[in-house]
Amino acid sequence: MLLGVGKTTMNISHEKNFTKMDAATLAMFDNKWASNLVSAIYVVVTLANLSGNGISLFLLLVRTTPKSPSIIFMINLTLTDLIQGTVLPFQIVYQMQGYNWTLGKGMCNVLTVVFFANMYCSILSMTAISADRYLGIVKPMRFREMRKNKYAVMVCIFMWLLVLAILSPLERSDLTYYVEEREIVTCFDVLRKDMLPSIAHWAAFLFGMLIVLFLCPFIITLYCYINIIYVLVRKANSHQKGRAVRLACAVLFVFIFCFAPSNILLLAHTITRLYYDKSLYIYYKLSLSLSCINSCIDPFIYYFASKEFRRKLRQMLRLQTLSMTETQMIEGHRESMLSAAALPNVSDTV
Numbered sequence: 233m234l235l236g237v238g239k240t241t242m243n244i245s246h247e248k249n250f251t252k253m254d255a256a257t258l259a260m261f262d263n264k265w266a267s268n269l270v271s272a273i274y275v276v277v278t279l280a281n282l283s284g285n286g287i288s289l290f291l292l293l294v295r296t297t298p299k300s301p302s303i304i305f306m307i308n309l310t311l312t313d314l315i316q317g318t319v320l321p322f323q324i325v326y327q328m329q330g331y332n333w334t335l336g337k338g339m340c341n342v343l344t345v346v347f348f349a350n351m352y353c354s355i356l357s358m359t360a361i362s363a364d365r366y367l368g369i370v371k372p373m374r375f376r377e378m379r380k381n382k383y384a385v386m387v388c389i390f391m392w393l394l395v396l397a398i399l400s401p402l403e404r405s406d407l408t409y410y411v412e413e414r415e416i417v418t419c420f421d422v423l424r425k426d427m428l429p430s431i432a433h434w435a436a437f438l439f440g441m442l443i444v445l446f447l448c449p450f451i452i453t454l455y456c457y458i459n460i461i462y463v464l465v466r467k468a469n470s471h472q473k474g475r476a477v478r479l480a481c482a483v484l485f486v487f488i489f490c491f492a493p494s495n496i497l498l499l500a501h502t503i504t505r506l507y508y509d510k511s512l513y514i515y516y517k518l519s520l521s522l523s524c525i526n527s528c529i530d531p532f533i534y535y536f537a538s539k540e541f542r543r544k545l546r547q548m549l550r551l552q553t554l555s556m557t558e559t560q561m562i563e564g565h566r567e568s569m570l571s572a573a574a575l576p577n578v579s580d581t582v
Contacts, residue, residue, distance in 0.1 A: 253413050256511035257422070261331050261414050266514055271327040273521040274320050280528040281317035285310050288531045295544040301364045301384035306533075308388045309357040313527035316350035319343050320524065326419060333408055333419035340407045340419040348402065349395050351523050352445040355491060356391040358483050358533065359449040359456075360384075366456035370463050398440035401428055421517075431506075438502060446495045450487050457483065482533050490526040493519040 260266070289310045296303055322343055326333055333340055364384070396403070402420075409422035428434050457480035464473045497519050501512040 253411060253422075254509075254511070256513070258411075258413055260421075260511075260514045260517070261411065261416070261418075263514065266518060267327050267330070270518065270521045271324050274324045274327070274524065277521075277524045277528055278317055278320045278324070281313055281320070281524075284528060284531040285313045285317065289314065291544045299381060301381060302361050304381060304384040304388065305357050305360045305364065308391075309354060309361075309530055309533075312350050312353045312357065313530055315346055316524065316527055319346045323347070330414075330416060331418050331421060332416040334417070337406050337408050341403060341405075344402050344407055344420045345396075345399055347520075348399055348441075349392075350527070351491065351494070352395045352398075352441070353391060354526050354530070355446060355449045355487070356395070357388075358486065359453045360387055360391070361533075362453045362456040362460075362483065366460055370459050395445065398437070398445060401433075401437055421513075434502075438499065442495055442499055446491060450491075453483060453487065479533065482529065486526045486529050486533075490523050490529070494523045 289307070292303060292307045292310060299307075319342070322335065322339070405424075405427045407420045407423070409418050409424070410416075411418060411422065428437060457476075461473070461476055461480060464476050494516065497512060497516040501516045504510045504512055
C-alpha cells in the first residue's frame with residue numbers, strides 16, 4: 233500500500249495529472265522474478281483452495297451433524313476461502329500482464345476487498361472457533377447458553393460487518409492508477425494519498441486492520457488454546473490432548489506464517505514511505521501471497537477440530553474410520569443434544 237510515491241509527494245493526482253513514479257516503484261513493476269513467483273503461488277493456491285474447500289463445504293453442509301457453533305464457524309470460513317479462490321485467477325492474469333489491470337475500476341475494488349476480507353474473516357473465524365472450544369472445555373457450565381447456533385450465526389454476521397466497515401475506504405475509492413512511465417493501469421498497487429482525508433484517517437484505517445482485525449484476535453486465540461491445552465493436560469486422556477495440541481499448532485502456524493508477515497510489513501512499509509521516502513512494497517507484495525496459503529491449510533483445521541468431520545472425510549475417502557471409542561463419543565454427543573438437560577461434553581470439541 234501507499235506504493236506509488238514521487239520523490240517529493242504522494243500520488244495526489246488525477247487521470248491527466250500524473251506524479252512521477254519513484255525508482256523503487258518502477259523497479260517493482262519491472263521485477264519479473266517476483267511477479268512470476270507470486271503468480272505461481274496463486275495458481276497452486278487456487279487449485280488447492282477450490283478442491284480442498286469444495287470437499288470441506290460438502291462435508292460440513294451435507295454430511296456433518298449436528299451443526300454445532302464450531303461447525304457454523306467452519307462453514308463461514310470455508311465459504312470465505314471459496315470466494316477468494318474464485319477471484320484469485322483475476323489476480324494471476326493481472327500479474328502475468330505485468331501489473332496491467334484491464335477489467336475496470338469496479339472489478340478492481342471487488343478483487344481487493346475480497347482479498348483482504350478473506351484474510352481478516354479467516355482470522356476472526358479461527359478466533360471464534362478457538363473461543364467456542366474454550367467455552368466448551370474450560371468454562372462448560374458458565375457459558376453454556378452462549379454456545380447456541382443462533383449466537384454463532386450472529387457472530388458470523390457481526391464479523392463480516394466489522395471487516396467490511398474497516399475496509400470501507402477500499403470499497404469507496406478508485407483503486408486503479410495509470411502509471412505513465414510504463415503505460416499500465418495498476419490495481420491497488422498504487423494508492424493516492426487523498427484516498428483518505430488526512431493522516432489521522434490513514435492512522436485509523438491502519439489501526440483497524442492491524443490492531444482490531446489481527447493483533448487482538450491473535451492474542452485471544454493464543455489465550456484460548458493455552459488454557460484449553462492446560463485443562464486437557466490435567467483432565468483428559470492423551471488422545472484428546474494430542475488433538476488439541478495439533479489443532480493449536482495448525483492455527484498458530486496460520487497466524488504466524490500466513491498473516492503476521494503481511495500485517496507487520498504493511499505497518500513497516502507505511503512508516504518508511506511516509507517518513508523516510510523509502511519502499512518495502514515488494515516484500516509486502518510477496519507476503520500477501522503467503523496470506524492466501526491459509527485457504528489451503530483451513531481444511532486441516534477442520535480435520536483436527538471436529539470428530540464428525542474426520543469421520544465423514546475418512547468414510548468418503550474409504551479410509552479406516554475412527555476408533556470405537558471416538559464413535560461412541562460422537563453418538564453420545566448426538567443423544568445429549570436431544571436432551572434439554574444435557575451438559576456440555578469435553579470430548580465433542582476435541
